[in-house]
Amino acid sequence: MLTEKQVVELLETIYDPFLKKTFKETGAIQEVKINEEKGLVSVKIALAKTGTAEQLQVQQTVVQRLKDAGASSVGLRFAQLPLEERSTNEPIYLAIASGKGGVGKSTVSVNLAVSLARLGKKVGLIDADIYGFSVPDMMGITERPIVRGEKIIPVERFGVKVISMGFFVEDNSPVIWRGPMLGKMLKNFFDEVEWGELDYLLLDLPPGTGDVALDVHTMLPTSKEIIVTTPHPTAAFVAARAGAMAVRTNHEVVGVIENMSYFESQTTGEREYIFGKGGGQKLAEELQTDLLGQLPLGQPDWNDDDFAPSVYGEDHPIGKVYMDIAKKIIAKLR
Ligand SMILES: Nc1ncnc2c1ncn2[C@@H]1O[C@H](COP(=O)(O)OP(=O)(O)OP(=O)(O)O)[C@@H](O)[C@H]1O
Ligand SMILES: [Mg+2]
DSSP, X not given: OOOHHHHHHHHTTSEETTTTEEHHHHTOEEEEEEETTTTEEEEEEEESSOSSHHHHHHHHHHHHHHHHTTOSEEEEEEEEOOHHHHOOSSOEEEEEEOSSTTSXXXXXXHHHHHHHHHTTOOEEEEEOOSSSOOHHHHHTOOSOOEEETTEEEOEEETTEEEEEGGGGSGGGOOOOOOTHXXXXXHHHHXXXXXOOSOXXXXXXXXXXXXXHHHHHHHHOTTOEEEEEEOSSHHHHHHHHHHHHHHHHTTOOEEEEEEESOOEEOTTTOOEEOXXXXXHHHHHHHHTTOEEEEEEOSXXXXXXXXXXXXXXXXXXXXXXXXXXXXXXXXXXXXX
16 A cells, blocks of 8 residues: 555656646645555645646546556545745746737837836836837837846846847847747847846737747747737737737737827817727727726827836826736736
């Protein structure tokens, strides 16, 4: 008959499906009882999430291993890991995508990152638009990252750690790499950069559903997606392709953000729906997700001392919408 120690050894190499850590690392095996007479082994296993399809898979693995090792029957109970154990130390990856260019992905990425930092989160931002990088300019970043040992230290601005291809290109010259280099560059942004501890790592994706977007999906199977669209119903139709790609590759769509939703007159307060209406809502329904917010047209207040042309102040009306969106995202992903 199996001993308790043997049971632990048999099971401790199984992975928690959500934390990607072994049962040994998470302390999942909470109880082992052995009834020699009946050949019954009872175990209690704590997982990051219970009641899931993945739990069923774990159940099969556990029962199989114990039976193969000689148990005639297996009693299995599941519990949830305590909150501290559940935290993965891995940031939540949030990819900002859209179906087409120029809808405001980069603006949204930058301001969402800044808003999350304003809410006390540790935030990183990868400008994954290798050819069309724009984040450094938008945030008014003039310095370059330094290299410490083997690692690149990201530049910090408004509490956000930033990395961009733009930091490694001389004189704004165009980037001409093709194919595999692209994926490699992106991989470097994860592996060679000293991010430290992060709560969120945002990725500003290039427009469309091309190579880089696909690379991100393969490289970060756990990344979640935010889709940016303009309010025109046909724009939502195009953006749905980006959403469809996320869904097809099993990436959760956290929500839709509608940008350039309307223009509000400063004198009369009247709203004009210059680019149409309803696109964000329509897309959210189509992707069965939430419309996280609608951003009006408007420029940040520029400040010569601390120039960041695309960053809205916390008290700016659009800055407030971003704060609301950031709060919704935090609440949703908790
Ligand atoms: N709500 C807004 N009000 C006014 N201008 C905006 C707004 N959102 C974005 N813009 C402007 O629209 C332009 C395109 O925005 P942005 O670069 O963020 O889009 P993008 O989707 O990242 O584009 P690309 O596909 O080229 O990467 C920029 O000049 C930006 O300043
Ligand atoms: Mg962009």
